[in-house]
Amino acid sequence: xxxxxxxxxxxxxxxxxxxxxxxxxxxxxxxxxxxxxxxxxxxxxxxxxxxxxxxxxxxxxxxxxxxxxxxxxxxxxxxxxxxxxxxxxxxxxxxxxxxxxxxxxxxxxxxxxx
Amino acid sequence: xxxxxxxxxxxxxxxxxxxxxxxxxxxxxxxxxxxxxxxxxxxxxxxxxxxxxxxxxxxxxxxxxxxxxxxxxxxxxxxxxxxxxxxxxxxxxxxxxxxxxxxxxxxxxxx
Numbered sequence: 315x316x317x318x319x320x321x322x323x324x325x326x327x328x329x330x331x332x333x334x335x336x337x338x339x340x341x342x343x344x345x346x347x348x349x350x351x352x353x354x355x356x357x358x359x360x361x362x363x364x365x366x367x368x369x370x371x372x373x374x375x376x377x378x379x380x381x382x383x384x385x386x387x388x389x390x391x392x393x394x395x396x397x398x399x400x401x402x403x404x405x406x407x408x409x410x411x412x413x414x415x416x417x418x419x420x421x422x423x424x425x426x427x428x
Numbered sequence: 429x430x431x432x433x434x435x436x437x438x439x440x441x442x443x444x445x446x447x448x449x450x451x452x453x454x455x456x457x458x459x460x461x462x463x464x465x466x467x468x469x470x471x472x473x474x475x476x477x478x479x480x481x482x483x484x485x486x487x488x489x490x491x492x493x494x495x496x497x498x499x500x501x502x503x504x505x506x507x508x509x510x511x512x513x514x515x516x517x518x519x520x521x522x523x524x525x526x527x528x529x530x531x532x533x534x535x536x537x538x539x
Contacts, residue, residue, distance in 0.1 A: 347526070357471070357516060357529040370526050405470060407527075414459060414478050417527060419471045 316340045318420035320406050326426045327396055335391045335423045337406030346389045347407040347417060348381065350374065357405065363389065364412075396427045430455045432519050434530035442538055444506050449533045451500040451517035459520035460500045461527070462491050464513045471516065475502075507537045 319338045327333050339346050348360040362369040363381055378400075380392045389408075393400055403424050407417040431454040441447050451460070459478055463471040475484045477493035477500060484491050488511065490503045500517055514534045518527040 349527075349529075356531045357518070357527075359526050359528060362526050416461070416473065416476050418473075419463075421470045424468075 318406055318408055318418050320404075320420040320423050322423060323421065324424045324426070326428065329398055329427055330395050333393050333396055333425060335393075335404050335406075335425070337389045337391070337408075337420055338387050339389055339406065339408030340410070340418060341387070343408035343410045343418075345369075345409045345412060345417075346381075346383070347409075348391045349405045349407065349419075351403045351405065351422075352399075353402070360391070360404075393425075396425075398427050401425055401427045430519070430521060430528050432517065432528050432530040434517055434533050436533060437531055438534050438536075440536045440538060441504075441507050443508055446506065447504050449502040449504070449515055449517075449535075451502070451530050453498050453500075453517075453519045453528075455498075455519065455521055456495075457498075457519045457521055458493075458495045460493050461518045461520065462500070462502055463516045463518065465516060465532070466513050474515075504535075507535075509537050509539060511535060512537045 321336045346363040349357050351357045359372050361371040361375045378394045382390050403422045405422045406420040409415045409417045433452045462474040475491040480495040482493045488505045493500045514532045516529050516532045518529045
């Protein structure tokens with residue numbers, strides 16, 4: 315069964331460093347999402363992406379964040395200069411169509427900023 | 429601002445007992461999802477509810493959606509230890525179907 319994959323599973327970085335989190339959505343999916351979950355808290359929407367552009371972003375998704383689909387398979391989240399409070403689990407999700415289609419979540423990348 | 433409120437946030441119950449988790453949301457939506465999350469793991473899709481009055485059951489879990497009341501429930505019947513996890517409801521909004529999650533209900537089932 316196709317699934318969303320994410321790499322790395324765990325990333326440790328120093329404050330101020332740039333990180334790129336990678337996701338490979340399900341191959342025939344067209345809508346892509348990033349969510350964040352700070353330890354012990356709820357899942358928060360960051361950004362949605364369709365047709366090579368951002369469709370929607372939350373207030374969390376400030377200028378430090380960017381997303382890209384550099385090729386036909388990867389979907390990346392870049393954090394330009396990490397802060398301690400960026401430490402969280404980051405989930406990628408994808409769905410095939412808009413409307414009543416389900417989002418499928420990847421296993422997540424745990425980002426630890428020291 | 430859209431609010432998705434779950435209650436209770438923490439639930440400790442004995443095996444064999446029944447209980448209901450509630451999810452209220454503040455916007456018009458007829459797409460609501462329930463997920464299970466085990467510690468350190470990703471989100472496992474449990475139920476997809478796509479219309480008013482939708483009811484779905486899987487094993488000891490049953491979910492329902494009342495779009496008029498903007499309320500979904502997740503009912504647990506005869507709980508077993510394996511159901512211990514955090515359960516999230518999420519509402520699908522907007523043209524791009526961004527999801528907004530509730531705070532989660534941490535369920536602990538004790539023998």
